[in-house]
Amino acid sequence: xxxxxxxxxxxxxxxxxxxxxxxxxxKQQKPVFNAEFIDELRQIAxxxxxxxxxxxxxxxEWRFLDLLPLLEYDFKLASAVELTKQDIVPFILPEMxxxxxxxxxxxxxxxxxxVSALPQGVYVGNxxxxxxxxxKQIVKYLNKTxxxxxxxxxxxxxxxxxxxxxxxxxxxxxxxxxxxxPIQVLFVATQSPLTPLEKGGMLIQPRCLVxxxxxxxxxxxxxxxxxxxxxxxxxxxxxxxxxxxxxxYLEDNAEVNHTRIQRESGKGFQIGQTAIAQARSSxxxxxxxxxxxRLSRHNLTVxxxxxxxxxxxxxxxxxxxxxxxxxxxxxSLTKPHGVVNQLHKCIVDDYSHSVFNGKVFVPKAAQLTNAxxxxxxxxxxxxxxxxxxxxxxxxxxxxxxxxxxxxSQLQPDELFYxxxxxxxxxxxxxxxxxxxxGEILQRIPVPSLQERLGQCVACRxx
Amino acid sequence: MSEVILSVRNLTANVDGQQILKGVNLEVKAxxxxxxxxxxxxxxxxxxxxxxxxxxxxxxxxEVIYKGxxxxxxxxxxxxxxxxxxxxxxxxxxPGVSNLEFLRVAYNARRKYQGLEEIDTFDFEDLxxxxxxxxxxNPSFLERSLNEGFSGGEKKRNEILQxxxxxxxxxxxxxxxxxxxxxxxxxxSHGVNTIANSDNAFILITHYQRxxxxxxxxxxxxxxxxxxxKSGGKELALELETTGYDFLDxxxxxxxxx
Numbered sequence: 056x057x058x059x060x061x062x063x064x065x066x067x068x069x070x071x072x073x074x075x076x077x078x079x080x081x082k083q084q085k086p087v088f089n090a091e092f093i094d095e096l097r098q099i100a101x102x103x104x105x106x107x108x109x110x111x112x113x114x115x116e117w118r119f120l121d122l123l124p125l126l127e128y129d130f131k132l133a134s135a136v137e138l139t140k141q142d143i144v145p146f147i148l149p150e151m152x153x154x155x156x157x158x159x160x161x162x163x164x165x166x167x168x169x170v171s172a173l174p175q176g177v178y179v180g181n182x183x184x185x186x187x188x189x190x191k192q193i194v195k196y197l198n199k200t201x202x203x204x205x206x207x208x209x210x211x212x213x214x215x216x217x218x219x220x221x222x223x224x225x226x227x228x229x230x231x232x233x234x235x236x237p238i239q240v241l242f243v244a245t246q247s248p249l250t251p252l253e254k255g256g257m258l259i260q261p262r263c264l265v266x267x268x269x270x271x272x273x274x275x276x277x278x279x280x281x282x283x284x285x286x287x288x289x290x291x292x293x294x295x296x297x298x299x300x301x302x303x304y305l306e307d308n309a310e311v312n313h314t315r316i317q318r319e320s321g322k323g324f325q326i327g328q329t330a331i332a333q334a335r336s337s338x339x340x341x342x343x344x345x346x347x348x349r350l351s352r353h354n355l356t357v358x359x360x361x362x363x364x365x366x367x368x369x370x371x372x373x374x375x376x377x378x379x380x381x382x383x384x385x386x387s388l389t390k391p392h393g394v395v396n397q398l399h400k401c402i403v404d405d406y407s408h409s410v411f412n413g414k415v416f417v418p419k420a421a422q423l424t425n426a427x428x429x430x431x432x433x434x435x436x437x438x439x440x441x442x443x444x445x446x447x448x449x450x451x452x453x454x455x456x457x458x459x460x461x462x463s464q465l466q467p468d469e470l471f472y473x474x475x476x477x478x479x480x481x482x483x484x485x486x487x488x489x490x491x492x493g494e495i496l497q498r499i500p501v502p503s504l505q506e507r508l509g510q511c512v513a514c515r516x517x
Numbered sequence: 518m519s520e521v522i523l524s525v526r527n528l529t530a531n532v533d534g535q536q537i538l539k540g541v542n543l544e545v546k547a548x549x550x551x552x553x554x555x556x557x558x559x560x561x562x563x564x565x566x567x568x569x570x571x572x573x574x575x576x577x578x579x580e581v582i583y584k585g586x587x588x589x590x591x592x593x594x595x596x597x598x599x600x601x602x603x604x605x606x607x608x609x610x611x612p613g614v615s616n617l618e619f620l621r622v623a624y625n626a627r628r629k630y631q632g633l634e635e636i637d638t639f640d641f642e643d644l645x646x647x648x649x650x651x652x653x654x655n656p657s658f659l660e661r662s663l664n665e666g667f668s669g670g671e672k673k674r675n676e677i678l679q680x681x682x683x684x685x686x687x688x689x690x691x692x693x694x695x696x697x698x699x700x701x702x703x704x705x706s707h708g709v710n711t712i713a714n715s716d717n718a719f720i721l722i723t724h725y726q727r728x729x730x731x732x733x734x735x736x737x738x739x740x741x742x743x744x745x746x747k748s749g750g751k752e753l754a755l756e757l758e759t760t761g762y763d764f765l766d767x768x769x770x771x772x773x774x775x
Contacts, residue, residue, distance in 0.1 A: 467573075469609055469611055471571055471572065472605065472609040472611070473611075473619075474570075474592070474593040474594045474597070475570075475594075475596075475602075475603055475605075476594075476597055476619075476623040476626075476679060477594050477597035477598045477623050477627050477630070477683070478594055478622060478623060478626055479592075479594050479626070480592075480594070482594075482622065483594075486614055486618075486619070486622065487611070489613075489614075490612065490613025490614045490662075493613050494613055
């Protein structure tokens with residue numbers, strides 16, 4: 056009997072060469088913070104990337120999303136570009152004008168950032184300015200959630216980000232500090248004059264770390280946008296890949312309300328990892344909104360590390376033209392008395408394609424879990440496509456778990472009812488779409504953002 | 518002589534390729550209330566859906582003139598804007614659409630059509646408070662999703678509230694009395710009587726003479742197999758209540774026999 060455990064080293068595929076090139080670009084980003092542990096993280100991650108293949112549709116985790124469109128571009132590490140306050144006005148939320156951290160092409164912009172409204176006990180800034188107590192502790196946190204993620208199969212794009220880890224948008228709330236003031240972390244992509252337009256593109260690798268210490272409470276808006284005229288969903292001239300990693304730690308009894316807005320440009324690609332670790336009695340809410348990008352993938356991974364956690368995952372994806380967007384969420388429970396509430400909604404129009412895969416793992420140790428997961432999809436065109444795969448993995452025997460998915464069109468009878476009251480077909484359609492999207496949007500705790508996104512929903516449906 | 522609001526001549530219509538209306542004739546003038554009675558499946562509801570332009574119903578012949586214009590050429594929302602209102606037999610529940618917002622959008626669509634300025638949220642709230650009293654509705658209903666979780670009676674009252682707000686020229690009430698207890702029936706009827714005046718007209722579709730005790734019709738028509746086969750005053754409803762519709766079968770047999 057002959058069997059080879061090692062695949063032959065010949066026949067290196069085109070996609071693996073492509074991945075190796077991305078790794079080379081990633082590593083060109085020099086660390087802003089000289090520390091041995093960072094070098095170590097980078098080296099380990101680099102090896103991790105080298106040992107893996109570029110994901111293909113043959114991989115279970117990538118079955119529904121084809122990354123081949125990425126291969127059309129030769130992405131080079133993005134260079135720093137100076138923007139003015141005027142350029143980023145569309146992304147600044149009035150509630151957070153003085154609690155906003157700005158990164159342009161993944162690089163910290165001290166000029167555009169303003170955190171003057173934040174109280175004592177909170178650090179919001181980049182890695183180089185990290186105060187001493189935090190810099191002593193950061194090693195305990197940075198890249199630790201992605202190790203947790205790695206238990207469920209390591210993610211090559213997160214490793215790619217870590218291999219080039221440089222600066223980190225850091226939000227650190229000390230123990231028992233509760234801040235009312237919401238905090239915005241803004242990642243703007245903007246065209247770099249140095250990158251060739253033809254087949255060229257920028258590689259942007261934002262990194263964010265949120266630490267809510269014991270009993271801390273905060274509201275965070277993580278916003279991905281691109282500078283362009285008008286709606287950021289209209290294509291500017293340049294392709295780019297945002298490969299982001301955000302880690303969020305909730306220590307005992309901490310509370311984080313996290314809103315993640317993805318409004319990359321129509322020529323942008325985004326692959327993002329949000330990894331959360333929840334300690335005992337912590338409460339985490341994610342409001343995820345995906346409107347932009349030609350192709351986007353969000354891996355949302357929640358790891359419960361203590362008892363009695365509360366996790367709410369709200370998602371809205373709205374696509375048109377040939378956009379594709381994929382949300383893969385994993386909630387991994389390990390302790391008793393966890394509560395999970397997930398509602399993910401998608402609206403697909405034209406030739407667009409949405410994917411939802413939501414896993415909830417409830418092992419034996421996680422008795423008395425109460426988990427509800429629902430994915431609802433609204434299909435507006437006969438050419439649009441929805442793939443949905445809610446998954447529950449339950450081995451505990453005393454739990455309450457439910458999951459489901461629906462795919463539907465606008466109901467003709469509902470449209471007729473509204474039209475019979477004098478609403479035009481467009482008005483009736485928009486009212487129904489607003490209602491569908493509104494269920495998620497109204498959970499966003501920032502009024503100005505709620506309003507803007509509401510307008511955006513309307514503007515795309517007219 | 519008062520103005521003719523609706524004139525229906527030889528109207529025929531299909532649903533799923535099956536002919537349901539087989540030549541309806543009806544004339545409604547301003548200030549009149551007409552009741553259409555008849556068995557299930559005789560075409561009463563189809564008639565109301567055809568008049569309001571439901572896309573599932575295909576008109577195959579005849580004409581409908583509304584205030585001198587061809588109604589059948591108009592889109593459903595244009596018919597509404599022109600003053601035709603259908604109170605649904607089964608009002609739809611639309612989760613996520615707030616009742617107040619829906620009423621405001623509908624009201625402003627009408628204002629815009631009339632060349633009037635749209636009114637803002639605050640002014641609208643004042644206006645709607647006043648209309649609520651017509652159907653004795655609790656303002657808390659405005660904050661809820663459109664008809665979601667409303668009881669049968671609440672849904673019907675909400676239909677009348679919409680009618681009170683939009684002030685139609687022709688109101689068509691499709692079995693507004695079905696599923697109502699006597700108190701709700703009184704409230705709904707009071708609403709209709711408040712709205713009715715010498716400039717508008719109503720068509721009530723009903724199975725029961727009971728409704729006609731509260732809303733007095735000028736004319737009662739009997740629909741049978743897609744046609745109006747008998748018309749009379751309100752005494753016809755009382756007659757139907759005692760004799761039922763069986764006489765129609767006999768009459769039909771006689772006609773066929775001849």
